[in-house]
Amino acid sequence: MVFGEPFLSRIQVWHQTQEDYETDEGGSNNMKKRKTHRMLTMAIAFIMMVAAFPFQAGAASTTFINPVAPYSSADPHVMKHTDGYYYFVHTSQGWDKIDISRSTSLTGIGNGTRKTVFTKSPTYCTGSNCYSGNIWAPELNYINGAWYLYFSAGSSEANTPNQRMWVIRNTSANPLEGTWSAPIKLKDTADYWSIDHTVANINGQLYISWSEIAPNQPQRIMIAKMSSPTAISGRGTVISTPTNSWETSGSPVNEGPAFITHGSKVHLSFSASGCWTDDYKLGLLSANLTADLTVASNWTKSASPVFQKTASVFGPGHNSFVKSPDGTEDWIVYHANDGSGQGCAEQRTTRIQKITWNGDTPVFGTPVNPAAAVTRPSGEGTGDIYYRIKNRNSGKVMAVDVASTADGANILQWTYNGTGDQRWALDPVSGGFFRLRASHSGKVADVLNLSTADGADVIQWPNTGATNQQWSFISTNNQYFEIKNRNSGKLLDVTNGSLVDGGNIGQWSDLNNTVQQWIFERVN
Incomplete structure (x- = not known):
């Protein structure tokens, strides 16, 4: 050569x-400077x-790294709209507001144009009608020509006794613009402690699923039909209760449901066990797409977790699903911790990765390591x-x-x-x-x-x-x-x-x- x-x-x-x-x-930096004298053989060796x-x-x-959103971005929800943008919401630091971020790419959701669209009302709290604190798990949907921002809120008390479901509405083409309505309370006829609601049109019917604590019952997954994007029909149906050992680490918990459909099936992922443990994880409920989803017997629960901690990712959960830019891939958006024992605190960050399918059953794989190279979503480009x-x-x-x-x-x-x-x-x-x-x-x-x-x-x-x-x-x-x-x-x-x-x-x-x-x- x-x-x-x-x-x-x-x-x-x-x-x-x-x-x-x-x-x-001179100065302290010279402490680590190398001497200038080098033998010619070192130069030759270098060559x-x-x-x-x-x-x-x-x-x-052609790749990106996780996390895609920084410190304190738990309970992430991403939706891809017909305008070509991805919209990203999550539980904000301080649990006192909701920001919407708008990005042209899925991997860029944490760096999009951002605007605060809702803040807590410190004085609004009467009985179970409170949004004065603990604003959690927002979800943004576009339904029949309007934007709906769903979230749970309650009083500012640490034990969250008044946590309930809420929604606000905006008819602007861009949800970062226009005016959002006053909060509308979402409740079934029982109106128990409720969080983490998700809304989807399944086979022509609008459904809502959420996590509820009823008197003397563990935290469980509910589902109901909706008569409109702001109203639940009747009493919800219990479709999952934490009974398996993998659902009860720290405490019996089922929460954070998220819909995804494929072929002839509809699936509802959910988070199991206490979020304050490393063992927070995902389970899966499945039903036929044409079934009445408010009939509990139409659902089947996975026998084991479908997504859980690794040696370098802890407490992965509370996810949403979104399509790649070209619509050919399904991606999971979730939060997790980098370290053991970090629990439900501000260290949770948003990560994304592709899921695959075995017939009509989703295959989640394992959480990717932080800063590992991940191939970008199909159709995102290679800039x-x-x-x-x-x-x-x-x-x-x-x-x-x-x-x-x-x-x-x-x-x-x-x-x-x-x-x-x-x-x-x-x-x-x-x-x-x-x-x-x-x-x-x-x-x-x-x-x-x-x-x-x-x-x-x-x-x-x-x-x-x-x-x-x-x-x-x-x-x-x-x-x-x-x-x-x-x-x-x-x-x-x-x-x-x-x-x-x-x-x-x-x-x-x-x-x-x-x-x-x-x-x-x-x-x-």
Whole structure:
């Protein structure tokens, strides 16, 4: 193989970089700087190592990573409308409002245009007629030319004694615009404690399913017909009670129903066990599409869970279903925790993945690991997905110095300003690793000279296919990740824990601290 100008110029850039370090002003950052003296044999070794890896050109993003919505996005519901947009709602942090997010892509739901359309009324609470707190599990539907936003609410008390079902209505073409009605209470003739309602037109009939606690009964799944999008007909029917051991971890619970149809079947997924446990999971009810769904005997419950925790995903549940952009795939949208013991708190994030079918029966698979490469939904396209990579300690993002497009330009941290040098595509390679590709230059994050030493600098360089340009993402169970280099096994690190713009980024052995923890936040 002939070692041409690109390889030789890289050695020259390396020498110049080291000279720049030596002439830089002193200070604590010099503690991790490498010495400039290197033997010629090291340069030759570097060339030989790079030559061993075939060049692989950067490509548009065909994959994405979970979660797709950040901290505190539990109870997610996504619907695909005829206007081409995806609409996303979830339980908000503080449980005091409802935001609607509108996105042109399913993977971009967490980064769509967002508007708060409902907030709690601190003074509205009379008996069981309360929406002064605990606003949970919204669902957005478009029915007969109007938008309906369903949610449960009650008083602000911790034990939620007054939780009931509500709906608001908007006739605007865009639910982020127009005026929403005052809340309308949804109840059957019993009007017991009720949450998590979902509404669907099944075979020409509008149905509502929800989770109820009646006196001396466990939390169970109900269903009823609706005479209109704002009115339930008669008393609901119990179609699932938590009796199996997998439905009773923490407490006997069935909640969070979600409809999906396929072929001749209608299915209703539901969440089982206490959401405060790692064992929150999904079960499945199934019936014939033409059956009267308010007849309990027409439903069959799965003998075991259909979707449950793994070694790296805890408490997956409270889902919705949505189609891919081209309508050929079904996707599950759900929340889960990264760590054990995180329960029903704000750590829950929204994730999505494709489900498949065995005849008319859905196959859920297992929850995908956080930051694993997932193939994008069919019809979404292959334009690049970019992320800002934010350091937990400093709050600053990974950037290329002065937005340089040159080979060997230094990578450092800077306050986010939206420029291309702060936007990174995650290009998957074999073994669960990624290249970090800068939007503005097309070059990738690279440990200089394939170094395995603590303090080695990280620069940008054209993709060579070498392992010093490949990184894995290791969950820290709090939505942040350690970013580990495949070649060295060292972590992406802000030198000396700098908090300032321009703080250098290099590699260092695992220190188990926030200086080496990063979060991926989608920016397009």
